[in-house]
Amino acid sequence: MEFHSVNKLLEQSFRDNWEKEALSNYQGDTLCYRDVAEKIALLHVNFSKCGLQKGDKVALCSRNQANWGVCFLASLTYGAVPVPILHEFKPENIHYLVNHSDAKVLFVDEVIWEGLSESEMPNLQVIVQINNLTYIYAKDQYMRDVRENLVDDFKKLHPDGFGPGDIHYFEDKADDLALINYTSGTSGFSKGVMLPYRALWTNLYFAHNVAEPQMNCESELVAMLPCAHMYGMMFEFLFQMTIGTHVHFLTRVPSPKVILSAFQEIHPDLIISVPLVIEKVYRSQIKPQVDRNKMYMRVPILDRYILKKIRNAMIEAFGGRFEEVILGGAAFNPEVEDFLRKIHFPFTVGYGMTECAPIITYEKWYRTRRGSCGIPVPDCEIRINSSDPLNIPGEIQVRGGNVFCGYYKNPQATAEAFTEDGWFKTGDIGVVDKDGYLYLRGRIKCMILGPSGQNIYPEEIEAVINNVNYVVESLVIEDNGNLTALIYPDWHQGELDGLSGKELEERIRGGLPEINRLLPNYAQIRKMEFLPEDFERTPKRSIKRYLYQRI
Numbered sequence: 001m002e003f004h005s006v007n008k009l010l011e012q013s014f015r016d017n018w019e020k021e022a023l024s025n026y027q028g029d030t031l032c033y034r035d036v037a038e039k040i041a042l043l044h045v046n047f048s049k050c051g052l053q054k055g056d057k058v059a060l061c062s063r064n065q066a067n068w069g070v071c072f073l074a075s076l077t078y079g080a081v082p083v084p085i086l087h088e089f090k091p092e093n094i095h096y097l098v099n100h101s102d103a104k105v106l107f108v109d110e111v112i113w114e115g116l117s118e119s120e121m122p123n124l125q126v127i128v129q130i131n132n133l134t135y136i137y138a139k140d141q142y143m144r145d146v147r148e149n150l151v152d153d154f155k156k157l158h159p160d161g162f163g164p165g166d167i168h169y170f171e172d173k174a175d176d177l178a179l180i181n182y183t184s185g186t187s188g189f190s191k192g193v194m195l196p197y198r199a200l201w202t203n204l205y206f207a208h209n210v211a212e213p214q215m216n217c218e219s220e221l222v223a224m225l226p227c228a229h230m231y232g233m234m235f236e237f238l239f240q241m242t243i244g245t246h247v248h249f250l251t252r253v254p255s256p257k258v259i260l261s262a263f264q265e266i267h268p269d270l271i272i273s274v275p276l277v278i279e280k281v282y283r284s285q286i287k288p289q290v291d292r293n294k295m296y297m298r299v300p301i302l303d304r305y306i307l308k309k310i311r312n313a314m315i316e317a318f319g320g321r322f323e324e325v326i327l328g329g330a331a332f333n334p335e336v337e338d339f340l341r342k343i344h345f346p347f348t349v350g351y352g353m354t355e356c357a358p359i360i361t362y363e364k365w366y367r368t369r370r371g372s373c374g375i376p377v378p379d380c381e382i383r384i385n386s387s388d389p390l391n392i393p394g395e396i397q398v399r400g401g402n403v404f405c406g407y408y409k410n411p412q413a414t415a416e417a418f419t420e421d422g423w424f425k426t427g428d429i430g431v432v433d434k435d436g437y438l439y440l441r442g443r444i445k446c447m448i449l450g451p452s453g454q455n456i457y458p459e460e461i462e463a464v465i466n467n468v469n470y471v472v473e474s475l476v477i478e479d480n481g482n483l484t485a486l487i488y489p490d491w492h493q494g495e496l497d498g499l500s501g502k503e504l505e506e507r508i509r510g511g512l513p514e515i516n517r518l519l520p521n522y523a524q525i526r527k528m529e530f531l532p533e534d535f536e537r538t539p540k541r542s543i544k545r546y547l548y549q550r551i
Contacts, residue, residue: 001379001401006178006200007077007169009242015164017217017244023066024248026222026262031066033244036073038162039133042154043074049146049153050126052104054079054170057180059103061085061094061112062130064227064249069237071107071130072227079170080105082179083192084228091115093190097182099123101192101408108136174198174401180408181230183354192408195230199357200238202401206359206377207239212270214323217244219269222262224254224277230358231329235272245269256280263319271318271325275332276541278325278347282336285317286310290339311343324365326350328358330542331440331459334371335467341370349373351438353426355417356380356402360426361438372437377402382438383423389432393441393455396430397423429457446545448478450522456483461525464518468511470494470504475535475548482526486548488534505530 017033024030031039052058058075060082062068075082083101085094087109098106098121107130108116118127118137127137138144146153158166172178178197182190207215221240225232227249240247248266252258256277263271289310290297297303318325325347332349340347348365351373352358360382363374376382379401386394403424406414417425429441442457450456458476465474465485470493475486487508494504509528516524535543 001202001205003174003198003201003401005171005173006197006204006242007172009204010073010077011167011169013242013244014167018164020217020244021246022241022244023069024246025066025251026248028251029066031070034164036070037164037167039067039070040074040077041158041162041166042150043071043133044078045154045157046146046150047074047078047080047105049150050143052078052080052125055081055177056105057081057083057101057103058105058107059083059085059098059101060107060130060228061087061089061098062107062109063087063111063251064223064232065109065131065251066249067130067133068107068227069241069247069249071128071133072233072237073241075105076178077169079172081177084179084181084233086182086226086228087112088226089190095120097190097192101180101182172197174201175405177405181228181233181354191410191413193354193404194406194408195357196405198401199404200234202377202379203234203357203359204239204242205379206362207235208243210377211235211326211362211364212239212323215240215243215245215269219243219245220248220266221245221270221272222248222250222259222266222268223272224250224259224262225272225274225329230354231352232272234358235326256284260317263317267319267321269321269323271322273325273327274329274541275327275336275349276330278327278340279333279336281314281317282339286314286339307343311345314343314345322346324348326362328352328373331463333466334463337370351428351440353428355404355424355426356398356400357404359402360396360398363437369433369437372433372439374438375436376400376438382432384430384432386431390434391431393429393431393457395444396426396428396438396440398426399423448476448483454520454522456523461485461519461523464515465525468508468515470508473535473543475543475545476525477549479527479550483523484527484529485525486529486531486535488531491532 014033014037020033021030022033022036058080060071072082083103085097104125106124106127110129110131125139126143129136135147175196178195178200180192180194182192223236225236227233227237237247250262293306297306328350346365348368350362352360359377361374361376368374381399383397384394385397386392427444429444431439442459446458448456461476462474465471470490472488472490477484489504489508536547537543
């Protein structure tokens with residue numbers, strides 16, 4: 001695959017789509033491509049006058065918003081190295097990551113800044129409030145003067161105004177460091193993933209030529225995943241900026257109600273999501289319809305009519321114009337998957353990791369297979385570390401242009417992440433079928449060893465438990481040699497149905513014999529415990545498993 005400069009793609013896109021809408025804050029302000037380009041140019045002048053060098057680190061910590069996109073693109077196209085930090089990290093984590101990354105500039109949301117302190121980040125030269133691009137802190141008076149005179153200096157550089165011909169971005173090479181993205185997985189330890197431009201290019205090539213070739217400068221997209229996470233950054237923002245798409249950032253908490261309201265208003269051409277969002281919509285809006293019509297769905301022809309009606313209503317609820325829904329970031333509940341396949345809903349499940357920027361496998365919705373997350377994307381190979389990859393699960397290992405070049409300032413973790421022959425060890429377990437379709441089984445770190453040495457994958461047991469009525473989500477842990485299910489019930493729905501807390505627990509416990517009937521003898525659940533509040537989660541809505549393990 002021939003490499004093309006990512007920044008030069010952006011440069012051409014801004015020129016071609018100058019008058020088109022680029023970034024919007026949902027129900028707020030909109031920036032056209034010309035506005036974004038001009039803001040980027042202003043920041044480039046600021047960077048240059050303040051002495052920022054190519055390769056210097058620029059940290060960004062903010063909720064999704066248009067100015068996040070501006071500041072990220074300004075850093076990238078200048079030749080600096082953006083360091084997106086998830087806004088949901090605690091202040092002490094943000095301080096640590098800013099310092100660990102050697103960032104010289106920090107763009108920060110005004111709300112997040114309330115919990116931070118410049119004294120805890122002594123290497124920063126400038127701190128900028130991302131909402132309005134004003135300085136919060138500057139190390140010396142010269143930098144404050146630069147900011148004060150920035151607009152006048154910019155006008156002197158462009159006395160006839162700033163136009164498409166004035167855009168000139170840093171030309172990246174394949175192995176140049178593009179960005180550092182800190183992981184936010186379930187193990188509790190963040191590592192700085194160094195992603196070269198070839199990894200970004202591989203993902204952009206995949207999006208443009210495989211996943212969404214129909215997307216263009218007339219398309220609309222709702223961005224609801226955190227842009228500081230590679231999944232959202234790549235497929236809800238960066239790819240769109242290279243083709244002139246209009247991106248609408250959901251600047252508030254993306255609850256199903258807010259998401260569906262935005263879909264109705266914007267009618268997106270593509271939907272990128274995590275399974276939990278679709279599962280919530282299924283449980284709150286679809287499953288009740290199915291349950292009400294159970295008797296009629298036993299009648300031939302009538303059942304097809306009801307299922308078609310549900311499918312049409314669901315497509316309309318998601319805006320009515322999308323090509324497909326792409327899910328990733330976590331396992332998909334088999335019951336929900338089976339139902340959506342039954343009604344021919346256009347969805348697919350992909351697989352990726354931050355270390356691959358992020359895509360590894362994918363397949364279009366009309367070719368994908370039940371339980372699978374697709375086949376390897378272009379310029380990416382996978383192998384299963386197993387004596388029988390078709391039948392015996394083993395670690396999934398990856399090689400290709402999308403693979404990262406190491407963990408920042410962590411040579412030991414980098415060495416441990418690769419095999420002797422250069423394949424990246426994902427830490428995930430899976431099998432492949434004869435056609436190369438990948439089927440995930442779980443994480444190596446989550447695997448539980450059974451009483452006779454059997455491999456128990458808690459994610460598979462949790463999928464069974466999560467189908468029990470009133471269960472929102474569950475987590476299976478090893479507990480003194482047995483398996484215990486930690487359960488977060490739908491307390492609110494139970495209350496609406498007239499059940500006390502104890503009655504709701506007993507109702508769920510009543511499903512234990514049926515759960516165990518579906519599980520092998522070595523994977524039986526011995527005990528259920530109920531949580532008063534939801535599990536602590538990562539920004540992509542995975543449970544932080546390490547918080548709930550018992551020694």
